[in-house]
Amino acid sequence: MQFETGHAHIDEHHEELFNLTSMLDHAVLSCRRTELNPIIQFLEHYSVDHFHEEETVMKNNDYIGYALHKAEHEKFKSLIYDLRQLYDTNKPSAHIIFFIRKIIDQLMIHIKTIDIGIKDLPKAST
Numbered sequence: 001m002q003f004e005t006g007h008a009h010i011d012e013h014h015e016e017l018f019n020l021t022s023m024l025d026h027a028v029l030s031c032r033r034t035e036l037n038p039i040i041q042f043l044e045h046y047s048v049d050h051f052h053e054e055e056t057v058m059k060n061n062d063y064i065g066y067a068l069h070k071a072e073h074e075k076f077k078s079l080i081y082d083l084r085q086l087y088d089t090n091k092p093s094a095h096i097i098f099f100i101r102k103i104i105d106q107l108m109i110h111i112k113t114i115d116i117g118i119k120d121l122p123k124a125s126t
Contacts, residue, residue, distance in 0.1 A: 024100055033093050039100055040087055047077045065117050079103050
């Protein structure tokens with residue numbers, strides 16, 4: 001992947017996110033609202049597990065951009081919470097699909113512009 005951070009597990013998570021677009025395309029083509037829930041669940045878990053892992057790497061290395069990075073993560077968590085509310089209150093699928101696409105796009109930009117900053121931090125030994 002062109003935007004690897006060099007942290008294997010974090011890069012694997014990023015790759016999963018890039019693949020989420022295909023999952024969204026499949027959900028749209030299926031015309032089944034229930035196909036959107038696994039995408040939302042993925043984003044919910046991603047925003048907890050992945051963000052925690054990134055933040056831990058940053059904290060452990062006194063990363064100068066930690067505060068900005070954490071603030072970005074909190075914005076995403078808020079967006080994903082709003083997405084869940086849209087789904088759970090039966091808002092139109094088109095709105096949910098648009099919102100998911102918007103979050104995925106913003107996360108991809110985040111990876112390419114913000115996450116790439118941890119590239120030079122020491123890697124965890126395996």
